[in-house]
Structure formats: structure tokens, C-alpha cells
Amino acid sequence: MDAHSKAVQRWLKVTPAGLYCEAGDFHIDPARAVPRAVITHGHGDHARPGHGAVLATQETLAIMRTRYDGDDGRSSQALAYGETVRLGDVSVELRPAGHVLGSAQIVLAHGGKRVVVSGDYKRRRDPTCPPFEPVDCDVFITEATFGLPVFRHPPDDQEIDKLLASQRLFPERCHLVGVYGLGKAQRVIMLLREAGYTAPLFIHGALEKLCKLYGDFGVDLSELLPATAADKAELQGQIVLAPPGAANQSWARRLPDPVVGMASGWMGVRARARQRGAELPLIISDHADWDELTQTFADVAAPTIWVTHGREEALVHYARQQGHDAWALSVAGREDEDE
Amino acid sequence: MKAFARLLDRLAFLSSRNAKLALLAAYFRETPDPDRGIALAALTGDLQLRTAKPKLIRDLVTERVDPELFGWSYDFVGDLAETAALIWPTGERNEAAVPGLAAAVDQLNRAHKDSAAKLVAEWLDVMDPAERWALLKLITGALRVGVSARLARTALADYGAVEVGAIEEVWHALTPPYAELFAWLDGRGPLPETRATPTFRPLMLANPLDEAELAKMQAADYRAEWKWDGIRVQLVAVRDAQGARVRRVYSRTGDDISTAFPDVVEALDFEAVLDGELLVVRDGQAAPFADLQQRLGRKRVSAKMLQSQPAHVRLYDMLFDGEEDLRALPLDARRGRLEHWYGAADRPRLDLSPLLDFESWEELADLRAGAREAGIEGLMLKRADSPYLAGRPKGPWFKWKRDPLLVDAVLMYAQRGHGKRSSFYSDYTFGCWRRREGRDELVPVGKAYFGFTDEELGQLDRWVRAHTTQRFGPVREVEQALVFEVAFDAVQRSTRHKSGIAMRFPRISRIRWDKPAAEADWLPTLEAMIEGARG
Structure with a gap:
């Protein structure tokens, strides 16, 4: 193992509960309840309920309260992007990760080494959150959800055009788009608005609270109507957003002959799109694709890269070819996200 | 090529026949000659194009991509043309340099065998992934987008607001890109003449x-x-x-x-x-x-x-x-x-x-x-x-x-359907009993997804959800407790099925809510119905 990794491993360790910063006595995105947690963002496999103290952006804390019935730890501390706090012997700073509202990279400095735990991130523009900021560091810890060179997400507007073209082609049907409730739903709504789609959008009840929360933080989603309250005729020709599994549930029977769409990075691979039953796969992802991942390695200028959750081997292989020291890090509790 | 790529991309995922027809008709409306005619030929299997072996694609890709990364990617994607289309190093996308569909086919057919690979590589450099996929599928001769020749011609008839029979009547005398046919459909020319060439005449059906x-x-x-x-x-x-x-x-x-x-x-x-x-x-x-x-x-x-x-x-x-x-x-x-x-x-x-x-x-x-x-x-x-x-x-x-053959079989697995049935468990695998190693067990004998009313479908869906024992993706294994009376036209020997038999046109003729599973039929009953075994 390289010198940077060796030095950092003395105070930043992989434990059964997840990544643990010994020098500051806190976990990062732990897989189970811990006394002190620093949370990168509000997705369920990163932010879990039941912690003692939680440090995160105010947006992430609000998301946790919304999802966990008010639970953002017994005590919580909000930290704005760019602010630094000291936890034990470690300085902790949050910087935008561009993944979802409130998502942050955690910049840790201790013993002369700087480590960036990037959580989940993407590099392309997202109208619902500030863009990823590359931070120079000694060790960069990256996700690998789309860590294969076949994942090349096309431009968002092209995918939104696909949806709108389909709507024109099937004016008597409704379009049901499966979206992850935190981040993807609001981003797809904003992308539609930016494409000039001003009509009301219909949403599944499970999306309501988070859409409202985005609104409270100044993301103007414009008019949203509950799909559940609408009658069949009213939904003809409309776009309905719902959690990804909704198309397979009896809930979907209220919809008039829906074209089933799915907005996810996995839609770029046909077999995966078919498995998910998508008739209209939309390749829209909140995770970096291969080109964004590899561009980031260059931007953060880190001599050492640790790769977690996803297809680690290909990214490690690539990073080593580019002259980095790279290691796969197996962190508990991560799921294939963005589905 | 862009419009053709978008067309294939959508066709590959649509399950409803009407949706495919609408999509194809829109393509014929929006695409000029000769591209639309070449696309039509590609779908009906009438396109003459010198095809490339998968090896050519593999060679082109591995010249450009790290072999380890390619290997992992191919394992994940599972399809060579698709892997190649996605992994191809993207240069500056140059839409003007992407050939039209007809132009691409024409150039490939005229190219010398050795220069064809170079031509393909140059195009792949300037295309987007969907276009690359369409090109590679085209040259490997396997579109597989779920469109039969008949469906393509039906869409053409919809486009021109004519009877599909009128198109079938002249179809086999025409060749791509079917300019005269489109001219007729667009009201710009007469119905193409077909005499004196060997021509299929549409059949009369009952x-x-x-x-x-x-x-x-x-x-x-x-x-x-x-x-x-x-x-x-x-x-x-x-x-x-x-x-x-x-x-x-x-x-x-x-x-x-x-x-x-x-x-x-x-x-x-x-x-x-x-x-x-x-x-x-x-x-x-x-x-x-x-x-x-x-x-x-x-x-x-x-x-x-x-x-x-x-x-x-x-x-x-x-x-x-x-x-x-x-x-x-x-x-x-x-x-x-x-x-x-x-x-x-x-x-x-x-x-x-x-x-x-x-x-x-x-x-x-x-x-x-x-x-x-x-x-x-x-x-x-x-x-x-x-x-x-x-x-x-x-x-x-x-x-x-003749009256169908009937057996009573037990529901074993249910799978979600497609399109408007995608929220329903509507495809049923059923089995008959056999004795194996001293135990009675069910062995699957067939699969059916019609024969019941919409109301019965709702009841079956609820039953499946309430009696699931295991899940495998879209498939649920259920308790061996519900009997179907299954009708079918014939039964044959088959080495592809575990039961050793295959039914022709099986459908659910009745749901036997009343019948205990143990009283369903045994495999030998079915075997006795095999053609030739019948008296």
C-alpha cells in the first residue's frame, strides 16, 4: 500500500458500521445507528435514523427529518458549504457534491493529510443543487456506481426530448415516469420546466413531501397535482411521476394506458432497462458516469484514490493506469443506487 | 441515421402492437426517401447488405479500448454490438459527418471488403451511442426489435391510409427503397405495376x-x-x-x-x-x-x-x-x-x-x-x-x-405481463404430477397467458400475491394449490422441456377454484395424448 494510504488508514478506517474517523471519533454515512455521524446526503443508504449526533448540511438534515419522522439524530448540527468545524483532532469541511439537494463532499484534514469523502456525486449541471467542486487532496474516496466505460450518460435535454416526443406520439395515453423520490423526481421536474413544459405535472403521493421540501429551499417546481386524486380521463396525455416500482403495483391501474418510463443511469444498458420493464428508458442519473468519474480523478489531483460501492475493479484498474495509487474499499451498507 | 437509430431504440422497448404501429407510421411520415424505404427493408428483412461478422466489431473495439475494461464491460452488458456502441471512445460528435441510412448502406455495399471496416470505424467515431448501436445491429444482420415484416407493412398501410392487403399484393414485386410505393401512398403516383414477375398474392384466411x-x-x-x-x-x-x-x-x-x-x-x-x-x-x-x-x-x-x-x-x-x-x-x-x-x-x-x-x-x-x-x-x-x-x-x-384437448394442471409460477398488464401477474406456468424417487412432484408442462376474463385476471392476480412462496425478479412461485383446466390443440414430445412434452396453443379454459391440487392430472395422461400415441 502507498504512503498516503498508510498514513490516512491510521485515523480513517473501514469498520462494520462503515467508514470511521478515529481521530475525530465519528462515522461517515454509517450503515447503522452510531453515537456521532457525518452525513454526505439524504439517500437512505447514506442517511439512516437513530444516530446520536449528526453533522450535515441543513438541507440534508431537513431531508432526514422528512423521511424519518423528525429523526435527524438526538442532536444535529448544520454546516454550510465552505464552513469548517473541528471534531476532535480533525478539521471537517463540507463542499457541494452536485448529487442531490444538500449533498456534500466531506473534506477531512488531519496529520498533514487531506482526504475527500465524496459520497455520491455527479459533474453535470443540476438545476436543483449547486455543482460539484473539485478539492485538491491526498486521498480521494470515490463512488463507483457507474464505474464501467459503457456508462456514458447522454445530455439531459436529449432524454427530456425523448419523453416529450413520446408524449406527442401518444397523446391519448399517459406517461408514467419512474423516479427515485429524492433528487431524481425534482431534477426531472426541473428539466421539464427548463424544456418549456409548463403544464401541471402529476405526482405519486410518496413524492409529495420531498417536492414540497425542495420548494421550501427555493427550488421552484411549479404546479404539481396529486395523481391519486385525478380521474382517468384527466390523466390522458399527462406526465405522471412515481417511485420506480409503482408501475408494477395496483396503484398504476388508475392510469389510462400508461407508457412506462424510467429515469435512471441504468437505462443506458438495454438488458437492465428491460428487466425494469421500461418502455421508455430515460438515461438521467444523479451519479457520475465513466467520463465524469475519470475527469474528476484528474481534477482533484489526488495521488491516491480509494474506490467504494459499485464496480470498483474497473475504476481501480483505470486509475492505476493513469498513475494513481488506487484501492478498492469495501464499505458496508451500500446498495446499487439510482434505480 | 439519427432518425433510424431513435426508431430502433424505441421499438426495442415498446411491447404494444398499436404503439409500434404509431411509432413506425410517424417515422414514415417524418423521414424522406430513400432513408425510410431502406429502414422499411431493414425491418422486413428485405435489405441487401453485406453483413459483418461479430469478430470485425470485436477487433475494431479492442484496437481502441483497454482489453480488461472491455472484458468487464462486455460481461456486464451481455451484447457485443451494444458494448461496442457504448464503450467506443467518443471523439468530437460531428453530426454532419454521420451518413444517412441509405447512404451508409450504399457505401457499404460498394466498399471493397478491406475498406468496409475502416469506413465503419470512421462513422463510429462521429456517431452517438444510439446511432452506433443501430449501425452495428444493421451490419451484423440482427435488428431484433420485435417487428415482423407483416407488422412493418401494416404500419405502412396505416401511414398511407390503405388496406394492408393492397400493399401485400404488390410487395413482393418491389425492391428497396420502394420509392414508387411511397409515391403511391403519398398520393403522388399510381399503384406500382406487378405483372409478369413472380409475386406473392395475399392469402384468403378463415x-x-x-x-x-x-x-x-x-x-x-x-x-x-x-x-x-x-x-x-x-x-x-x-x-x-x-x-x-x-x-x-x-x-x-x-x-x-x-x-x-x-x-x-x-x-x-x-x-x-x-x-x-x-x-x-x-x-x-x-x-x-x-x-x-x-x-x-x-x-x-x-x-x-x-x-x-x-x-x-x-x-x-x-x-x-x-x-x-x-x-x-x-x-x-x-x-x-x-x-x-x-x-x-x-x-x-x-x-x-x-x-x-x-x-x-x-x-x-x-x-x-x-x-x-x-x-x-x-x-x-x-x-x-x-x-x-x-x-x-x-x-x-x-x-x-376439433375440440381442444383438456387437462387439469396446477399453477406453479406467475409472471407479470406487459403493457397494460404490467401490474398484473398474467402469465401462468402450470404443472402436472409425476412420481419421482418415491415422491409426488409437479413438473411444469406449459405456460398460458390468455383464456380468462379481465375480472378473472383480477382474481388471479390477487390470489398470486396472497399465495407467493418465493420471488425471482418478475416471477413469483406460488403455493401448489390452484387448479386450471388447460385447453390445448395438441401435445408433442420435446427435449427442451423438463417434462419431455410441449403443448400447442395452451390456454386457460376454466379456473377450478373448487378442485384440490392433488386431484389434478398426472403427466402420463398428457403423454398418452401425444400425436402418434393416439389411437
Whole structure:
């Protein structure tokens, strides 16, 4: 193992509960309840309920309260992007990760080494959150959800055009788009608005609270109507957003002959799109694709890269070819996200 | 290429036939000649394009991509063309340098074998992934987007607001990019002329008989013959403009299957267009469908196969006698011409489908009830005065299939359906009992997804959800507790299925909510119904 990794491993360790910063006595995105947690963002496999103290952006804390019935730890501390706090012997700073509202990279400095735990991130523009900021560091810890060179997400507007073209082609049907409730739903709504789609959008009840929360933080989603309250005729020709599994549930029977769409990075691979039953796969992802991942390695200028959750081997292989020291890090509790 | 790529991309995921038709019609409307005609040919399988081997693609990619990264990617994606399309190093996308579909096909066909690979590589450099995928699928000769030739022509008919029969009538005389055909559909030109070239004429098809209607029908107005269990074909033997003999065997959808049946083609030493049933016949006896199946879908037929599975056509009708079009004549008159023609010379590999003697419907029903031998699916009823009409006109012809075979089987697995059924468990795998190693177990014998009403579908869906024991993706394993009465047309031996048998056209005929699973049928009951095993 390289010198940077060796030095950092003395105070930043992989434990059964997840990544643990010994020098500051806190976990990062732990897989189970811990006394002190620093949370990168509000997705369920990163932010879990039941912690003692939680440090995160105010947006992430609000998301946790919304999802966990008010639970953002017994005590919580909000930290704005760019602010630094000291936890034990470690300085902790949050910087935008561009993944979802409130998502942050955690910049840790201790013993002369700087480590960036990037959580989940993407590099392309997202109208619902500030863009990823590359931070120079000694060790960069990256996700690998789309860590294969076949994942090349096309431009968002092209995918939104696909949806709108389909709507024109099937004016008597409704379009049901499966979206992850935190981040993807609001981003797809904003992308539609930016494409000039001003009509009301219909949403599944499970999306309501988070859409409202985005609104409270100044993301103007414009008019949203509950799909559940609408009658069949009213939904003809409309776009309905719902959690990804909704198309397979009896809930979907209220919809008039829906074209089933799915907005996810996995839609770029046909077999995966078919498995998910998508008739209209939309390749829209909140995770970096291969080109964004590899561009980031260059931007953060880190001599050492640790790769977690996803297809680690290909990214490690690539990073080593580019002259980095790279290691796969197996962190508990991560799921294939963005589905 | 962009429009074609978008078209394929969407077709590959759409399951509803109507949606595919709408998408195709929109493509024909929005795409200029000759691209739309080339796309049509690609979908109907009529495109002449020198194809590339998968190895060419693999070589092109591995020259450009790290082999380890390629290997992992291919493992994940599972399809070579798709992996190549996605992983291809993206240069500056240059839309102007992307060739149109027709231009690409033309250049590839004219390119020297060695320069074709270079040409493809240059295009891949400037294309986006969807375009690359379309190009690679095209040159490897396997679009597989769930569109049959018939569906493509139906979409074309929708586009031009004409009957699909009108297109079928001229289709086989036309070649890509079908400029005259599109001109006609667009109202800019006449219907293309098709005489004197070997042309498939659309078949006349029958409707299922509603037995209640028999009371209103006069037996004397109808002719009856056996409904043979082979495949419907049209034999076309004509002379071309130069006077050379042209002989073709067409399937009922107009696909040229001549190369698979050289024995039949050889027998077409006359000038006529005939309608009949392709069968394997040994010593005058029609063999079970499974025998014919071995000869279908082959590019080449071995001498051994020609010997062991000899093909034969049992004639129903005569469309052309020489150059004379008989289709407007009544059935009786055409039958007279057919019999006269048949008797005028030795006609190897052909015989006439006999007309059945009957005076009343009761008499005919008895004949039908007695027909259990291999090669007969039931009866055909044809009005004696019916002209030969394209398609499936309402009224003149009926098929009266023999009663289906029935077994009681136990529901084992349920799978979610597609399209508007995607929230319902609507595809059912069912099994029969067998004794194995001292235990009674169910073995799957078939799968069915129709035969029940929408209301029953709702009940079945609820039952499946409430009795699930295991889940595998979209499939649920259920308690072995619900019995279906399954109807099917025949059962054959099959080495592809665990049970060793395969049903033809299985459907759910009744849901036996009342029947205990232990009282469902045993596998030997089904085995006794295998054709040939029947008495």
C-alpha cells in the first residue's frame, strides 16, 4: 500500500458500521445507528435514523427529518458549504457534491493529510443543487456506481426530448415516469420546466413531501397535482411521476394506458432497462458516469484514490493506469443506487 | 441515421402492437426517401447488405479500448454490438459527418471488403451511442426489435391510409427503397405495376366458426375439407419477362421459403399460382406437425433430411392458371379448374385436399368428432360461391377446429405481463404430477397467458400475491394449490422441456377454484395424448 494510504488508514478506517474517523471519533454515512455521524446526503443508504449526533448540511438534515419522522439524530448540527468545524483532532469541511439537494463532499484534514469523502456525486449541471467542486487532496474516496466505460450518460435535454416526443406520439395515453423520490423526481421536474413544459405535472403521493421540501429551499417546481386524486380521463396525455416500482403495483391501474418510463443511469444498458420493464428508458442519473468519474480523478489531483460501492475493479484498474495509487474499499451498507 | 437509430431504440422497448404501429407510421411520415424505404427493408428483412461478422466489431473495439475494461464491460452488458456502441471512445460528435441510412448502406455495399471496416470505424467515431448501436445491429444482420415484416407493412398501410392487403399484393414485386410505393401512398403516383414477375398474392384466411351460427347457415351452400396441420403456403410458378421459369414457395405472410424446400420447388414444372398446405407426407399419410417443424427455418437442407422428412403440398385452391387470374371466380369454379389441371399431368409432391361428403351439419359434426389422427386440426367450411379475397373477410370461410384437448394442471409460477398488464401477474406456468424417487412432484408442462376474463385476471392476480412462496425478479412461485383446466390443440414430445412434452396453443379454459391440487392430472395422461400415441 502507498504512503498516503498508510498514513490516512491510521485515523480513517473501514469498520462494520462503515467508514470511521478515529481521530475525530465519528462515522461517515454509517450503515447503522452510531453515537456521532457525518452525513454526505439524504439517500437512505447514506442517511439512516437513530444516530446520536449528526453533522450535515441543513438541507440534508431537513431531508432526514422528512423521511424519518423528525429523526435527524438526538442532536444535529448544520454546516454550510465552505464552513469548517473541528471534531476532535480533525478539521471537517463540507463542499457541494452536485448529487442531490444538500449533498456534500466531506473534506477531512488531519496529520498533514487531506482526504475527500465524496459520497455520491455527479459533474453535470443540476438545476436543483449547486455543482460539484473539485478539492485538491491526498486521498480521494470515490463512488463507483457507474464505474464501467459503457456508462456514458447522454445530455439531459436529449432524454427530456425523448419523453416529450413520446408524449406527442401518444397523446391519448399517459406517461408514467419512474423516479427515485429524492433528487431524481425534482431534477426531472426541473428539466421539464427548463424544456418549456409548463403544464401541471402529476405526482405519486410518496413524492409529495420531498417536492414540497425542495420548494421550501427555493427550488421552484411549479404546479404539481396529486395523481391519486385525478380521474382517468384527466390523466390522458399527462406526465405522471412515481417511485420506480409503482408501475408494477395496483396503484398504476388508475392510469389510462400508461407508457412506462424510467429515469435512471441504468437505462443506458438495454438488458437492465428491460428487466425494469421500461418502455421508455430515460438515461438521467444523479451519479457520475465513466467520463465524469475519470475527469474528476484528474481534477482533484489526488495521488491516491480509494474506490467504494459499485464496480470498483474497473475504476481501480483505470486509475492505476493513469498513475494513481488506487484501492478498492469495501464499505458496508451500500446498495446499487439510482434505480 | 439519427432518425433510424431513435426508431430502433424505441421499438426495442415498446411491447404494444398499436404503439409500434404509431411509432413506425410517424417515422414514415417524418423521414424522406430513400432513408425510410431502406429502414422499411431493414425491418422486413428485405435489405441487401453485406453483413459483418461479430469478430470485425470485436477487433475494431479492442484496437481502441483497454482489453480488461472491455472484458468487464462486455460481461456486464451481455451484447457485443451494444458494448461496442457504448464503450467506443467518443471523439468530437460531428453530426454532419454521420451518413444517412441509405447512404451508409450504399457505401457499404460498394466498399471493397478491406475498406468496409475502416469506413465503419470512421462513422463510429462521429456517431452517438444510439446511432452506433443501430449501425452495428444493421451490419451484423440482427435488428431484433420485435417487428415482423407483416407488422412493418401494416404500419405502412396505416401511414398511407390503405388496406394492408393492397400493399401485400404488390410487395413482393418491389425492391428497396420502394420509392414508387411511397409515391403511391403519398398520393403522388399510381399503384406500382406487378405483372409478369413472380409475386406473392395475399392469402384468403378463415374466421373461427361460432357454432351457434350454424343454425342460420345452409349446409348446401358450403364445401367442407379437412383443416390440415401443416403450414399454409402459396406456390408460384411463372415465367419472367425473358420467358425464364421462376418457381417460389411463399409462407402465408409472403416470406420466400423456397430455399428450405428444394424438393417442392423442383416439382413446380408448370405455370400456375396455387394455395395449399405444406406437410411432411409419407406413403400418402400426413406426419405430425413436429416432423415438418424440423424442416422449417433452415437455410440449407441435408440430403438426409430430404429423405427422412419429405415435403409435400396438399392443394386447396387455384389463384392463377397460366396467366389467367381465377380469383374472381366462385370457389366451385376454381375447384373445377384445379381438379382439371391436376388431372392433366403427373403432379409429383402435390395432391388435392379432398372435399368431404355431407348433407347436414349433424353429419359434418360427426365427421369432425371422429377426426383424431395426426395432421388434422379440424375442418374448413367455405362458401361455394366465394371469390378468392385477400385477408380475412367476414363470412365466406370458417375454420372449425376439433375440440381442444383438456387437462387439469396446477399453477406453479406467475409472471407479470406487459403493457397494460404490467401490474398484473398474467402469465401462468402450470404443472402436472409425476412420481419421482418415491415422491409426488409437479413438473411444469406449459405456460398460458390468455383464456380468462379481465375480472378473472383480477382474481388471479390477487390470489398470486396472497399465495407467493418465493420471488425471482418478475416471477413469483406460488403455493401448489390452484387448479386450471388447460385447453390445448395438441401435445408433442420435446427435449427442451423438463417434462419431455410441449403443448400447442395452451390456454386457460376454466379456473377450478373448487378442485384440490392433488386431484389434478398426472403427466402420463398428457403423454398418452401425444400425436402418434393416439389411437
